[in-house]
Amino acid sequence: xxxxxxxxxxxxxxxxxxARDLAITVRDGLSTSSDIDVALAPxxxxxxxxxxxxxxxxxxxxxxxxxxxxxxxxxxxxSPLMLKDVGCTYVILGHSERRHIFGxxxxxxxxxxxxxxxxxxxxxxxxxETLQERETSRTFDVVDRQTEHALRHVTxxxxxxxxxxxxxxxxxxxxxxxxxxxxxxxxxFLRKAVARSHGDSVARVIRILYGGSVKPDNAASLIAEPDVxxxxxxxxxxxxxxxxxxxxxxxx
Ligand code: PEP
Numbered sequence: 001x002x003x004x005x006x007x008x009x010x011x012x013x014x015x016x017x018x019a020r021d022l023a024i025t026v027r028d029g030l031s032t033s034s035d036i037d038v039a040l041a042p043x044x045x046x047x048x049x050x051x052x053x054x055x056x057x058x059x060x061x062x063x064x065x066x067x068x069x070x071x072x073x074x075x076x077x078x079s080p081l082m083l084k085d086v087g088c089t090y091v092i093l094g095h096s097e098r099r100h101i102f103g104x105x106x107x108x109x110x111x112x113x114x115x116x117x118x119x120x121x122x123x124x125x126x127x128x129e130t131l132q133e134r135e136t137s138r139t140f141d142v143v144d145r146q147t148e149h150a151l152r153h154v155t156x157x158x159x160x161x162x163x164x165x166x167x168x169x170x171x172x173x174x175x176x177x178x179x180x181x182x183x184x185x186x187x188x189f190l191r192k193a194v195a196r197s198h199g200d201s202v203a204r205v206i207r208i209l210y211g212g213s214v215k216p217d218n219a220a221s222l223i224a225e226p227d228v229x230x231x232x233x234x235x236x237x238x239x240x241x242x243x244x245x246x247x248x249x250x251x252x
Pocket of ligand 1: 009167172173174175212214232233234235236
């Protein structure tokens with residue numbers, strides 16, 4: 001069984017002082033036992049500062065997106081080299097807001113996943129269907145296509161260290177969570193897809209997180225599902241007590 005993994009996606013929230021306060025409260029609120037992995041994905045502007053705050057703690061840093069090139073004339077973009085340099089361990093790729101607001105394609109996620117691994121960053125690869133896709137029975141086709149692209153140029157060994165996040169678009173920031181059964185159904189499907197593409201041993205260990213309105217009161221029932229290995233948390237991670245309560249609910 002993979003170790004549970006909880007990631008807080010801060011999105012475009014928190015100034016430097018607010019970010020430091022939140023990170024310190026999360027850091028100090030976590031017990032030192034190593035039965036669960038926790039990462040924070042703050043905005044780019046505060047990553048370097050939070051690296052200082054979190055140094056020596058059990059909390060890792062993730063970025064929310066990146067460009068695939070190491071450097072170059074890409075105004076406004078951030079490279080994997082830069083993320084590694086300021087202390088990131090993980091990078092979220094293909095988040096639905098990147099896909100649906102900023103037009104990020106499956107091809108782009110494919111290139112970024114390769115680039116992340118080339119720079120020793122662990123990709124957290126987001127997949128998920130829109131409400132319309134769910135209502136027209138296309139959920140499995142969509143997540144299959146997104147996962148296949150994301151892992152296309154990833155070796156089995158790299159895939160076993162990578163993270164998938166199933167985030168139904170209709171559940172993100174809406175307060176409408178997938179039921180534990182709905183999450184488990186898609187997670188099982190994804191694990192089987194990984195088994196086909198990268199082998200059974202990879203499918204057994206790859207971590208598949210659920211994201212979409214995870215809150216302290218629904219986290220335990222989601223993580224109780226056998227194929228749900230953790231959570232990607234948006235809104236509820238902006239408040240330290242609620243994020244810490246989610247982590248506590250997901251401890252094995
Ligand atoms: C997310 O942004 O990845 C997310 C799951 O957001 P929320 O928890 O607010 O639905």
